[in-house]
Amino acid sequence: MSVPLLQAHELTVRHPNPGGTVLAADRICLSLDPGDALVLLGESGSGKTTVARAVLGLPGRSARVTGRILFDGTDLLGLDERALSRIRGRRIGYVPQDPTASLDPLRRIGPQLTELLRRHGSADGRRAARAAVPGLLESVGVPDPDRVARSFPHELSGGLRQRAAIALAISCGPELLVADEPTTALDALVQAQVLELLARLRRERGIALLLVTHDLGVARRTGGRIAVMQDGRIVETGPAERLLSAPGHPFTAALVAAQPGARR
Structure with a gap:
């Protein structure tokens, strides 16, 4: 049995605001093995991006984060920014929704x-x-990598911009890739x-994938396991095929009913 690469225990994220504190993530527990995929699925405001950014060590300047986030046995919440920056980018790659982020x-690619x-x-x-760049772009399916390397975004x-962003995310051989709605702005093909x-x-490459999406079709195609989020909490988890074909929680059932194509 493999040891989880990523684990969250009672992860809670609060954001202060003038009207009080917003509970963005509430006692999140999750686990992701090496090479596996975990999809955080939910509507806008459900807390899925909050969890992903907490894993990256980027919860927001005023956020109060409690609990534990273990990456290969190291509690990321116990690290200072300098130590986190050595992990982020090298061992944990990030693919944002908008590659311009x-x-x-x-600067050229x-x-x-x-x-x-x-x-x-x-x-x-x-x-x-410099010599490694064309091969890196080619590895993410970029045609004519020399031209793309000379291009501005x-x-x-x-x-192509999203592929270039993925090339950046995997350039240092990470063990974990965090992808936040990586296909939202793209056409179906x-x-x-x-x-x-x-x-x-x-x-x-055996890279583990933590993917954030609101799209059940994306969740189904990604496979692995799905954690459904609602109001900052995980309400249901399970294998993608089982969860989308026979959801056990009323909220998940409502999501599936609203996007019936995700069943296929």
């Missing part, structure tokens, strides 16, 4: 990848880092291609 619009490889010590010097299609890319990275 991780891509610098004023190649230099951005080169800098990240050098910052985390994943390449021996600038020349080696605005010169690329949405699908490109969405399917990105989901297949994430599945291939799991198969070929």
Whole structure:
């Protein structure tokens, strides 16, 4: 039996505001094994992104976070920002909903990848880092990687920008990939291609995937296990196929009824 790569125990996130404290995540418990997928599924405001950002060590400046987040046995909540930054980007990769959140619009794709490889010590010097860029882009399905490496983000299609963002996220060989609504802004064909890319990275590299989505179709295609969130709490968990075909919680049943295509 494998040891979980990621575990959350009683994870609670509160945000102060003028009217009182907002409980964004309430006593979340979850577990993710190496190479597996866990989908955080829920409507907007359910707390799924809050959980993902807490795992990344980015809960928000005023957030109060309690509980435990264990990554390979290390409690991330006990680390300072310097220690977290050594893990984030190298051992935990992040794919945002909007790739412009991780891509610098004023720099070409190649230099951005080169800098990240050098910052985390994943390449021996600038020349080696630069030489690794085309292969890295090719590994995420980018056609003509040399051209893309020379391009600014605005010169690329949405699908290519998202692939470039995924290349950034996996450039240092992470064990865990956190993907927050990574296909929302893409058309159906490109969405399917990105989901297949994430599945291939799991198969070929053994990367665990924590994926946030409101879309049951995305959850079904991702597979693995699903944790359904409502009002900051996980109300149901289970294997994707079972949960979507025979939901046990009324809220999950309502979600499935609202998106009947997710059953297939």
